[in-house]
Amino acid sequence: MEDFFFYVKLGLQHVLDFSAYDHILFLAALAIPFTFIKWNPVLVLATIFTFTHCLALGLSVYEVLVMDVALVEFLIPVTILLTALFNIIYQRSPDGKKSILLHGIATAFFGLIHGFGFSNYFKMLMAGEEDKLMPLLAFATGIEISQLIIVLGILALAYVLQSVLRVKQPIFVVVGSLVVILLTLPVLIATFPT
Numbered sequence: 329m330e331d332f333f334f335y336v337k338l339g340l341q342h343v344l345d346f347s348a349y350d351h352i353l354f355l356a357a358l359a360i361p362f363t364f365i366k367w368n369p370v371l372v373l374a375t376i377f378t379f380t381h382c383l384a385l386g387l388s389v390y391e392v393l394v395m396d397v398a399l400v401e402f403l404i405p406v407t408i409l410l411t412a413l414f415n416i417i418y419q420r421s422p423d424g425k426k427s428i429l430l431h432g433i434a435t436a437f438f439g440l441i442h443g444f445g446f447s448n449y450f451k452m453l454m455a456g457e458e459d460k461l462m463p464l465l466a467f468a469t470g471i472e473i474s475q476l477i478i479v480l481g482i483l484a485l486a487y488v489l490q491s492v493l494r495v496k497q498p499i500f501v502v503v504g505s506l507v508v509i510l511l512t513l514p515v516l517i518a519t520f521p522t
Contacts, residue, residue, distance in 0.1 A: 332466045339470020342449060344477070350404050350515055351442065353508050355475055357411040358435065359482035360504040361418065363490065363497070367483070369428045374479055376432055377439040382468045384443025389451060389460055395444040398521055404445050405516040407438040412505040412512070419501045446471065 343351050358377065362370035387393040414434065450467055454460055489495040 332462060335463045335466030336470040336473070338453065339467040339472075340474045341470075342446065342467075343471050343474035349511070350408065350445075351475075352478055353512055353515075354404070354408045354411060354438065354442065355478040356482050357408055357415060357505065357508045359479045360412075360486070360508070361415050361501050362483065363486050364483050369431075370479065370483070372428065373432060373435045374475065376435045377442075378472050378475070380436045380439030381443040381446070381471070384440040385447050385450065385468060386464060388444055388447030389454065389464055397448050398519075400441060400444045400448070402516075402519040402521055403441045405512050405519060407441050408512045409509060409516060410434065411438065412508040415501055415505040419498050 342348075346352070358373060359370055384393075388395065411434070414431065418431070446467075450464070453467075454463060457463065486497075486500060489500055490497055
């Protein structure tokens with residue numbers, strides 16, 4: 329049981345490491361359009377992301393499908409940028425025309441990319457280990473707990489800004505997404521394939 333919590337802690341630390349903030353940026357971009365009042369869609373998207381993220385992690389660890397590290401490192405900021413841009417475009421859609429289907433499909437794809445990104449780190453930890461299932465589940469649990477913390481933090485920030493300071497939701501979504509884009513550009517440039 330001690331090993332389980334060791335890997336949970338590693339998963340938590342890996343996502344909540346502010347020096348490697350790409351995962352935090354993606355989750356922020358994913359959660360920005362939502363509020364505590366309209367939490368159902370963000371729950372659906374977070375579940376889709378969690379499932380595909382863990383699927384990619386498992387596929388890579390068991391070497392069913394292995395992705396090129398450089399390509400994955402570049403695609404991660406691309407997913408962040410696209411999610412933030414989608415938020416801005418989606419914000420301009422009429423309320424009756426808003427559907428999370430496209431957002432859900434994109435989130436599933438992005439979950440796969442991010443899962444493959446974590447798998448490289450996890451495989452280094454597991455070098456020489458025979459039992460990979462328990463550490464994989466524990467590491468994924470830590471990652472998912474930290475993702476929940478980030479999403480709840482973004483929803484809390486949205487609540488404070490929109491309810492207490494009276495910032496209109498469209499302004500919050502656009503400005504928040506632009507901040508995410510600006511923070512993502514240096515990562516995108518640094519990982520651009522050469």
